[in-house]
Amino acid sequence: MGTSSQIRSVIPLHQSPQAHVYVDRDGDTWVGTGWTDGGDLLLACPKPLNPADAGEGESFPWTLAQVRQAFGPLTEAVAVPEMVRAEDVEEQALAAVDARMVAEFGPVMADWSPQQRDAYLGEIAAVHAQFAPQGVAA
Incomplete structure (x- = not known):
């Protein structure tokens, strides 16, 4: 956790x-x-x-x-950096996956094939993994 x-x-x-x-x-x-x-x-x-x-x-x-x-x-x-929370970046990445998959597979997930659902869940998991703490003992 x-x-x-x-x-x-x-x-x-x-x-x-x-x-x-x-x-x-x-x-x-x-x-x-x-x-x-x-x-x-x-x-x-x-x-x-x-x-x-x-x-x-x-x-x-x-x-x-x-x-x-x-x-x-x-x-x-000179660029003035904005402070950005990692959680916000992760949320944007998740929203991008959602938008792309809905555009590709349709707006009703219940209508997606098992392969489409697996592809979606795989991409969501990949985004979460990208932002997961690294080198922290569970």
């Missing part, structure tokens, strides 16, 4: 994509949103100075090289 004094692993700030912030030649701020499978930093400009540049829907996943080429030169800005 876990206690509140146990430490859960979180992504160190230097590895967090949100730690990477750039300002382009027009003054727009680009923030890290993730990584490509190849390890390239992905950026988005969540609040462009010109509202017409915002577009609709999901942001295009720009790599740092693409942003540099299209909107450079870039100036690296």
Whole structure:
């Protein structure tokens, strides 16, 4: 059973994509949103100075090289880290699994096949394992 004094692993700030912030030649701020499978930093400009540049829907996943080429030169800005509880990160990961599985298998779990339920439970267990205390005796 876990206690509140146990430490859960979180992504160190230097590895967090949100730690990477750039300002382009027009003054727009680009923030890290993730990584490509190849390890390239992905950026988005969540609040462009010109509202017409915002577009609709999901942001295009720009790599740092693409942003540099299209909107450079870039100036690296200092990111002010937000304190994030590991429990909140875990909850977001669990919600992402839920959303993906509901989109893929349908909204009624009772209608899922046994294999679909097993896949769902396996992914939920993997998220819990990722945030489980490491090296703590039970």
